[in-house]
Amino acid sequence: MPATAATEDLLRRLAPQVLGALVRRYGHFDAAEDAVQEALLAAARQWDADGDPTGGAGEAGEVSEAGGAGGAGGSGGRPQNPLGWLIRVASRRLTDILRAEEARRRREERVAASAPRDELLAPPPGESRAPSKDDTLTLLFLCCHPVLGHEARTALTLRAVGGLTTAEIARAYLVPEATMAQRVSRAKRRIKEAGARFVPPGERERAERLGDVLHVLYLIFNEGYTATAGSSLQRHELAGEAIRLTRALRALLPANGEVTGLLALMLLTDARRAARSRPDGSLVPLDEQDRTLWDRGAVTEGLALVTEALSHKPVGSYQLQAAIAAVHDEAASAQDTDWPQILALYGLLERVAPGPVVTLNHAVAAAMVHGPRVGLSMLAALEDEPAMERHHRLGAVRAHLLERAGDREAARAAYSAAAELTLSLPERRYLLARAARLG
Structure with a gap:
């Protein structure tokens, strides 16, 4: 059954x-x-x-x-x-x-x-057969072994540690499922050929792999917070597992600002979970959420972690993203949001970790401060960006800014086009509803 x-x-x-x-x-x-x-x-x-x-x-x-x-x-x-x-x-x-x-x-x-046979199946000398509470964290670092390329590390970790199916990982990377299956298979084979042992990495190895580990945890959380496909907007078990693993990593590296920043970012974002969807499962955008439903305990912890994270230099991308999330969560209402501060933080983030998604969010912040036409002009830089060509978020942001600029017909067309690109049913319904509202 x-x-x-x-x-x-x-x-x-x-x-x-x-x-x-x-x-x-x-x-x-x-x-x-x-x-x-x-x-x-x-x-x-x-x-x-x-x-x-x-x-x-x-x-x-x-x-x-x-x-x-x-x-x-x-x-x-x-x-x-x-x-x-x-x-x-x-x-x-x-x-x-x-x-x-x-x-x-x-x-x-x-x-x-x-x-x-007994020798083949025996644990390494001096090691107990009892399961270790650190096994999952050690597995995380093993999947980020330096013999693997960046994409292979991420795919293997999402499969082995994050529990995502090959199809889900393929959708996240916008590649065919067969391509992702080959990538995961090759990654496992390369780890085997390298003779990698399942032991916690030393300090040097840990430092070399940490960036990939943080990136993978970030991806797992994002897939849990906003599922790339399916009938549910969120996958709570994935977001919870990403938070659990990041807590464990912070216990291992308490003085690392980026680890602390990532945990803060996750908590401040996940705190909004209960307000993100209606009883029927439909999506509620940030500016329409009932903020009394936000998890105040998670917000309080996240804000304290942001303060701690920013005390460590140099400041990295997760620390800055956490600071942006903190500005949102500190606002009592959408109207009270300090958009100039968010815009300044995105300017810093684009210098520290430039990328199409950062530019997309930067454009939103600029639109909130300087008007929608300024944001739309910034989106023009993403028109020829391969990573955004089939991503629904670019069209959704464009539609939102066109609507704010008063161009209802263009906004309606952009919402409809964005809806065609997403595999998430709640997001598709939301975008189609916005288009229908514009006639």
Whole structure:
């Protein structure tokens, strides 16, 4: 039977921890991911089934032992220790995969296996088999190994740590799914060929990989806060996982301004979550949100983190983005927003980390201060930008500024064109509603 939404959410949260535990113990990144996927499928089939969780056809002995680690409990067939259950089942799957691989090598090479099974599956010397709470963070740094290119690191981390499907990653990067599948597969193969071990990186390696790690966490959060496709505007489990991992990273690097800035940015943005959609799931833009619904605890924590982050020099892009989010969250209403300050911050951000999305947001801020025609003139610089050619946000911003400038017909056409480019149903409905309102 299909898994319930609660079980799917739980499995998504646990998947990176299970994969981290397996890679730390046994290595074999690619095979470990296959084993984890099989364990997740077994859990999805059985945990919500009525009766004993050990009754899966063809898997009774295996699942019975796995369930014995924590016992069956809760509703239906979910074990009391879901993480232990998944690690045990995935470990058995991996054992089978490694046995099959070993047998294949024996047949091809016609020699005995180079190591006994117990040695093959043993953890590194001196390392316990118990799962570590830092496994997911270590997995995050492993996926950002320097043998990989920037795009490969990001794609692999989104797949292994963020829990995104290959199709979701492909949509985020605006490439065909087959292209992204090849990219992820090559990344796993290169990590294996490099002989990378599942151990926390040293200080130098950590510094070299930190930029990619932060970028990946940022992408995971963004996909959770505004899903690139589907019927839901937000994917709370992804945003929550990105915040959790960034908290863990800050605990490791408390004096790093960019890490602190990224956590502040996430908290200040996620604080608006409850106000971003109506009961029917439709989108509510920032200037129309009921700010009493914002999470004041997250805002307070985020504002304190911004102050701390900006005390560290040099100031980077996440610190500046967090400062912009803080100005928005400090305003009691949309009318009270300090747009001149936001405009100044975007000017700094464009010097520190230039890019088409920064220019797009800078244009909005300029329009709020100097008028919509100024913003529209800044958008002209993005017309030939390949990264924005198929991105709905450029058309949506243009439509908004045209509407503010009083050009209703052009705004209506721009809203409709933007709606055709987005794969998010809530965003598409919002854009089409704006177009219809203009006649």
